[in-house]
Amino acid sequence: MIFSRAAEYAIQAMLYLAKWHETHPEERYLQTREIAEAQEIPYYFLAKIVQDLTRFELLTSAKGPQGGIALARSPEEIRILDIIAAVDSTQYLSRCVIGYPECTPETPCPLHYDWQKIKTQIFYIIEHVTLADLIKDAQFQNGRLVAPLTFGVVSVELGESSGKS
Amino acid sequence: MIFSRAAEYAIQAMLYLAKWHETHPEERYLQTREIAEAQEIPYYFLAKIVQDLTRFELLTSAKGPQGGIALARSPEEIRILDIIAAVDSTQYLSRCVIGYPECTPETPCPLHYDWQKIKTQIFYIIEHVTLADLIKDAQFQNGRLVAPLTFGVVSVELGESSGKS
DNA sequence: ACGGTTTATGATAAATTTGTCCGAAAATTG
DNA sequence: CAATTTTCGGACAAATTTATCATAAACCGT
Numbered sequence: 001m002i003f004s005r006a007a008e009y010a011i012q013a014m015l016y017l018a019k020w021h022e023t024h025p026e027e028r029y030l031q032t033r034e035i036a037e038a039q040e041i042p043y044y045f046l047a048k049i050v051q052d053l054t055r056f057e058l059l060t061s062a063k064g065p066q067g068g069i070a071l072a073r074s075p076e077e078i079r080i081l082d083i084i085a086a087v088d089s090t091q092y093l094s095r096c097v098i099g100y101p102e103c104t105p106e107t108p109c110p111l112h113y114d115w116q117k118i119k120t121q122i123f124y125i126i127e128h129v130t131l132a133d134l135i136k137d138a139q140f141q142n143g144r145l146v147a148p149l150t151f152g153v154v155s156v157e158l159g160e161s162s163g164k165s
Numbered sequence: 166m167i168f169s170r171a172a173e174y175a176i177q178a179m180l181y182l183a184k185w186h187e188t189h190p191e192e193r194y195l196q197t198r199e200i201a202e203a204q205e206i207p208y209y210f211l212a213k214i215v216q217d218l219t220r221f222e223l224l225t226s227a228k229g230p231q232g233g234i235a236l237a238r239s240p241e242e243i244r245i246l247d248i249i250a251a252v253d254s255t256q257y258l259s260r261c262v263i264g265y266p267e268c269t270p271e272t273p274c275p276l277h278y279d280w281q282k283i284k285t286q287i288f289y290i291i292e293h294v295t296l297a298d299l300i301k302d303a304q305f306q307n308g309r310l311v312a313p314l315t316f317g318v319v320s321v322e323l324g325e326s327s328g329k330s
Numbered sequence: 331a332c333g334g335t336t337t338a339t340g341a342t343a344a345a346t347t348t349g350t351c352c353g354a355a356a357a358t359t360g
Numbered sequence: 361c362a363a364t365t366t367t368c369g370g371a372c373a374a375a376t377t378t379a380t381c382a383t384a385a386a387c388c389g390t
Binding site: 029031032033047048050051054061062063064065066067068069 | 334335336337338339
């Protein structure tokens, strides 16, 4: 919707890695291939993306047997924005929503104010939400992380208990 | 940031046309070339986009001298969503923000709830805001529509009066 | 040292989006 | 009817994004 495929895959992989790290504290490296297969991401493409993430020092990598990739910092210290910045240009985040080249507070496009509220919230999220926030209470399901049905609304609609007491 | 170039150009052109229509009620058609030049949109590209818009009956067109394009409905009846739907696929509007194929209320991705608020607002805007809303009080400046500095915050910062009483 | 494993890199290909061109069709004017 | 003007349609080209591959480099266990 808003991020590039590459950024989506990057976030997916980082999430996977963070959660795996939490449940396997003894093992250092996870292999790119495993992440790609678990989340059905094209392996070669993900391998490229992983290189970017390593260059930006969000991941560390080790070649050879027992090698692979691992988070370079703790999940609390990795924000969505960090991941996007490593993979996308991020210029598009400040781009005018209808593409006016001179859309500024002094000469705002007709949608400027309406959109600014949305933009502010997007920025808030990508700047504040960390991997730690996202993996908290989430669980693997078919190789992907699924958030808990926190608000109960859905379970009521489904007529089922969420199983999380 | 979120729309394709084509969608951005489409909105720009529709805005231009709506405002022009308001100030030149006597003239029926405006030429694609004029819009393209005024807003510095690649003409041939805009011409293609205009074709889509006419196919979706947002525009009517007439060939030959004194021909051109015109809004097919009144600006009150044309929403942002209508324009986007004519040129983009709009599937991306419902796409999971991190690209999970099965991101539903039952199996939400970790960002699902945070993002849902944003999505709701985006939908609200594109479904409710019409061309009439956008051209209201906006004025042409260098061929593009500029919104009034409604809230005064900016003019205070600039140390100038907005000139709008 | 060697063979197998895994990431790193650069080249390339496919797909999509963006942008351009040209000839036709249709309408207006004279 | 002829000339001009404009949209229409298909084809094409360029740029970007997405995806794949082959080979090199690093590492490990034996």
